[in-house]
Amino acid sequence: MQNKKKLPDMHGFRQRLKRDLKSNWILWAMFLPVVIYYAVFNYAPMYGILLAFKKYEIKKGILGSPWVGLKYFERFFSGYNSWNLIRNTLGLSLYSFLAGFPLAIIFALLLHYLTLGKLKKVVQMVSYAPYFISTVVICNMLVLFMTPDTGIFNILLAKLGLESVSFLSMPEYFKSIYVWSGVWQSMGWSAIIYLSALAGVDPGLHESAIIDGASKLKRILYIDLPSIRSTIVMLMIMTLGGIMNVGFEKVYLLQNDLNFSVSDVISTYTYRVGLQQADFGYSTAIGLFNTLINLVFLIGSNALSRKATGESLW
Amino acid sequence: MVKKNRIISNSVSDGTFDAVNILINAILLVIFMWPLWFMVVASLSDPYEVNSGNVVLWVKGFSLNGYRELLKYEPIWIGYRNTILYTALGTVINMVMTVLCAYPLSRKEWMARNFWLKFCLITMYFGGGLIPTYLVVKGLGLLDTIWAMMIPGALSFYNALIVRNYFMNSIPVDLFESAKLDGATHGQYLLKVALPLSKPVLSVVALYYAVGHWNDYYTALIYINDRKLIPLQSAMKDLMSSAQVLAAQITPLSSEGMMSVKAKMELAMSLKYTTIIASIIPMLIVYPLVQKHFVKGVMLGAIKG
Incomplete structure (x- = not known):
């Protein structure tokens, strides 16, 4: 048949x-x-x-x-640093996500409701600029600014009567430096997509809310945010799908012997093991593990959002 | 009417909201701008004043020594030259590949369209990873050639999708029908009708690619060892990691002959500021002119096809 x-x-x-x-x-x-x-x-x-x-x-x-x-996988998971690598990788990207994702939405809302048209234009233009600066330059700037004693951050601290801090050699600061410089670099750019979504919100909803006496804050909460929900969910799925893709360049460039315990992530490890130590099989295995986790996150967050909100990438 | 109503009912809370909003945005403006501004000011100031903390908002002890040192620092110029080549040639390759990918995928009459669309989509989410890709590039004999900087990243499917969506949604279907009646082939239609009409999207995508090449550090880190082929970003990375080495290299500028170690270190630091400025200057000049296009690109990418 x-x-x-x-x-x-x-x-x-x-x-x-x-x-x-x-x-x-x-x-x-x-x-x-x-x-x-x-x-x-x-x-x-x-x-x-x-x-x-x-x-x-x-x-x-x-x-x-x-x-x-599965020898390489066994070697990785029985290794003393495997959990440290996974924890650092997930830690950095979750921290980035939790800080950067809501801030981009809030920034877009603030810009959207800004009453001074000129200020709005200037802030928009200036806030996109850092996005186009290379990672190497950003890291160079961070190193220069945070130099003990003579870096501008430490000079400003000294003016406040505080001690000089060697930020980049202290493990406890690494994550925050990574995340907040990232927020500085991409907040404006990430807000663009929300701004365009906000511009598409039905003006009729706002008009009737205004007649009912709703304040701007209330309109944000009950009109704008629900209206741009699908954009938010879509971007959230995409971000979560790349949760294991911590920017290699930036971590690699900011890494030093002193902050190594928190700055060694899966991508820098794959690079070190694979290209510097030429352990091809082992490095490929770890890379594959990373890709698979990403796929699981992507499929998982997609399914979850389809169930919870009815929105999904596919 | 509506406006009046709002003013009456919400004047207090909305007034506070607006004031706070303006304040927050003003602070954000400073946060976004000051680090860049400081780099410019520091690069133009006497390094001694920078190190002593006298430079925060404005130039102190105007000095071009850092820039003079920059002119003498050869690795940066090699990097500069290479990056210009990689950006120009690389972007041309990118654009050709992007159009070759986008146009066929935009033609509904192409039977194989959906198959090849999936073929490309898979590459966005799954790949071989660092080592297998490295072995392929090595196997092709591309290591330590200028092609390693341009060929492995010749096509970004994300950008191709933007162009494809533009072809499908923004060019009237009738144009193809009438071109076909006139006996035009796909090639002629693409060159004479579709591409000229797509200038806005093509320039946006070209800008994306160009910025990518200009800022690219990763590719050279993996595929390039030859110091003569390194791009600007790699040269800058070397500069960052070698303050002491650099200080030793710096030769006295004037006939004073001897320079103290401290003065050399200061000059080395000054060199770092000037290098950063030199590397982002093309961007700073072009950016205000093309900023609108970049933003348009985000919108174009947001339309799902």
């Missing part, structure tokens, strides 16, 4: 494909470089994930190298 049904289908598919190749050959030809690009730089590396289960020997290649099963 099944075969009988499938055969004509396959036949029809081939016919249609042939016709499509003939009539739309230009589209196929245009798209070919894209297929090659993704095949080489995305799909070929996916095949390279096999390394996570193999003892890589250059001469034998990926396929020829002997299998080692």
